[in-house]
Amino acid sequence: MEKQEKTDVTYEYSMRRRQFGKQTFFSDQGPELCVSIASNPAMYPNYILRNPVDVEIQNTGTMSEHYVNSVRVEYTSSGVNHVEGGWPKDINMNDPEATQRYRRKIEKDDSYIHAVMHLAHSMEHNILQNNAIDMYQTYYSELPDLPPVERSSCHTVNVYREPGARRPVRALSWQADGGARLAAAHAAVDLRTPARAPQHSYIWDIENANAPELILKPPHPLLDLQYNPRDQHTLVGGFLSGQVGWWDTRRGGEPVALCPPHAAHRELVRNVLFINSKTGAEFFSSSPDGVIKWWDARNLNEPTDTMIIDIVKTPTDTQNIANAYGVSALEYEPTIPTRFMVGTESGLIIGGNRKGKTAFEKLPTKYEAHLGPVYALQRNPTFLKNFLTVGDWTARVWSEDCRESSIIWTYSHQTKLTDGAWNPMRLWNIYYLKFSLFLVTQWDGCLSCWDLLRRQNAPLVTAQLCDEPLLRLRPHETGVLVACGSSKGTVYLAELSQNLGTADKNDKQLLTHILERENKRERILEARMRELRLKMRQERDAAPPAEPDSAHADSDLAEATAEYTQAVDEQLNNYSNST
Template sequence: MDISYSYAKLRCNYGRQPMFCERGPEMCDTIATNKAEFKHFILRNPVHQPTQHTPIYWHNEINTIRAEYTTTGVNHAEGGWPKDVPVTDPEATQRYRRKIEKDDNYISCVMSGASGIDHYVLQNNAIDMYRTYYVEMPSMPDVERSSCRLVNVYRDLPSRRPISSICWQPDGQRYAVTYVNVNWNRVPRAPIECYLWDVENANYPEVTIKGTCPLLDLQFNQRNTNVLAGGLMNGQVGTWDRRKGGLPVVTCPPHVAHRELVRKVLFINAKSGKEFFSTGPDGAVKWWDMRNMSEPTDEMIMDAAKSSFDVPTMAKATGGSALEFEPTMPSRFLLGTENGLVLCGNRKGKTPLEKIPLKFEAHLGPVWSVERNPNFLKNFLTVGDWMVRVWSEDCRESSIIMSPPHRHKITAAAWSPTRMSLMVVMQWNGVLAVWDFLRRQYEPALTMQVCAEPLLAVRMHESGTLAACGSRNGNVYMIELSPNLAFSDRSDKGILTAMFERESKRERILEARMREIRLKRMQAEERGGSPRGSTGDAGPPIGDRDLVEATTAYMQHARRELAAM
């Protein structure tokens, strides 16, 4: 039997896809059994076999010390030529080349490397680099995969201090972080410095921000990105300049500051670009001008008046816990309070009712976050009572979308600036939940266990791909979202608009129905009769027909969405 076969083939045909064909089996050789070997078989019973039942341990050593890197550079101007050979003279360089080529070491190096070079040259000639392989195979549809990954961790240097706020620089290269660690008497238990981090360097902060007392919030100026405004724990507000170091440039006097700590500071869309406003638990909202910090330019007491004759007082004011400002609405803002209300303020209002035209009873406890949707300004989210709610300014009595109550406390949430239907939610157990209302409304589209400690703050990057999450141990986790979670499709805006309108219409119908029930109950109580009997005698209410129609339309739309999936 021949065990070798030689054939000729062009080198350019090597490496191509092999083509196989079906073929029947062939008998190459057979070996007959030897019956004489059967006599040598001995059955042994029992068989003695040693066995080790004790546990086996290994001793491994691993280096867990964090590596620190530095960036250095060398300017090599002349290249690899000797000092006595002028690089700009072609004759001198040619003479030097001839001298090197006559050297025995040069000849031996070329001869030793010729075999390897010849191998790679032949390999390049064998592979057709300009051919597109597997073109005839049908392309598979792209599978949408939602994912997020941890890019970097920025750790607090001196100690583990909880993070109170995070703010991105408008150009997206830096972000400011404030740390607060105090006892019940508001005495600092750790250093009070705050940091300005560079995204590319997680080893050391770029600038250290210092104040007379702990900073609770820092915000970048949208026009001059080197200037920051912050709120202190003693009620004062101040400004810092990154180019001048970490000390404050100017702070307001104590007698015009807030009576309590400053929760939030935000820049407003003014012509000068140097105005901002602040709020705190004292119930006042104050506007400041960086050019003159001796007194606030304006002040509003957040006391929700019931009539135009009521005079707002600081004794009845509700303390602020969250603040939101939209640049396209320069005179209006949203304030989340400590007693669960969300107040819509109007700076240009003259009467108490015009200054606070809208009031939402959002939560039973404090409102930890409030933020408008960047694409749908009438809709905003609130965080409190272990849940997240999405509100519409057209529906004041109830939210249009709400998450189920979670087992772990929800601490913060933020909308995505590029994907209009997505929001990022932080939880006390260190889980990051990504909610996409175009995919699911009853549960998050993606969850990720970021860390073991609680997450306290989150701020989205303007590109929509990065989310900075702050924890209780002072760590900032940079999370990168997949492209399908960072960008919107062409049809997303229309679908989300229809969804918000549908939910708003449903809530308006329910509000009208509840008002009708309350009115009939009041009328029955005034007549001295039974509310249940008077409601039953009046016949079927008018709002039930609209409610049934809205429910039918919603169920039909849900069936179409399920069929499309």
């Protein structure tokens, strides 16, 4: 009990004895052996003798505290007025001849030389102290600061989920002139899809992910959807039925016009793109049927022009739709209005010229790009001679001057690549946007950012946006935002770091040197390969034909058959024993 004055409050603290724990009793007792482990003679050869051995053993950690404070130096500034003096009285210091004679007399004296040599060390020490660098002083403060370390990143800022069903995203398109609207086309082309499945597509406001701003109601599943670059309210689309149509968002979600079935493609429309025209209403479409058709949105009853993607070998040959290549990707650059490029399902890239008079002039170039279908094809918005292709497991950068091989390519990924694009899609400010960066979506849900100026053997940033496959991507015109569509109908809006979206002042010149260097290297390799092929052909033509040895061929066939039969029997025996 603790008692204080009457004016204070008295508190009492109490605790039971059992709450203190077991009582400790101390007594004097000698050491006791608890465990004794005998040595193992077998381990003697593994012992290493250490002599001497210093081991510190302490029950608790050693702690020390020490304070050091140096004596503060006090600095003062003072001035000295020096006048010439120390001359003998019989020497007039104002007479230059007298002072010069006296100086020569003193310099010849031996004591003067010894005195100078003795003072040289102390004078040198004082000079070095005067020229020493103060480590606490800030030097070169007028120089600019070093640039910050680049930190590349990519993260998701918003997610837009399809209401109701979860159909794959087939196309993405941003509103022109840096708009905040994003059009997403959804379609399920699986045979297991019910006939009455929803066929809606959506237009999203990127600031509102709760519900779409407008629901588009196409009569058939929509496979491609593109905004008009000259009109922010109109869109064109391609349908599973082979038809094309267009929308005006001011009139609602119903299509304004559709082409009739007899004028449509024979198969689904995979790509639609606007072309550079005076009216701003002309576009063209492609399909796996091997035909490209040009349309005018004001009148969709008949296409304005048609071209069959059939490469002829001579100028006199005619194109045949039975030999046409199925188109899987379409590319058009507005600054080159008469030319276009298509990617085929067989892996070819074919360059077209709409103004060609003959079939040979309409499709003048061909590139063997990939082993399978070409999923993406796009020219670099700054370097128009170079274009990007995505197919099978690689992404490649090509030059129009090299037709036999690409100049830059990525490593072979473990997962399939589904889409790719330069950043940005449409260059609106060449001095600030990153034209050396291209983006690639993968089947494992990753978005890869490749910068040709920073690293060419690996992506600069790889972001895992989702677990399902990413099928489509479309960068925004600002160069920072990227929309990616997945196989489950979800659109992910990713934001790139500032160093990925903006370019330095020397980036264009550096990228020019890289592309020219790789282009020159590929041309040299192509010339070398042509020489080797020509030499092998000449050797083959000059060699005499070998006579077939039928007996030897029959023995080889019999031996191979016996080995194959033995291998099959062993596999069957192993299987029967395991079961």
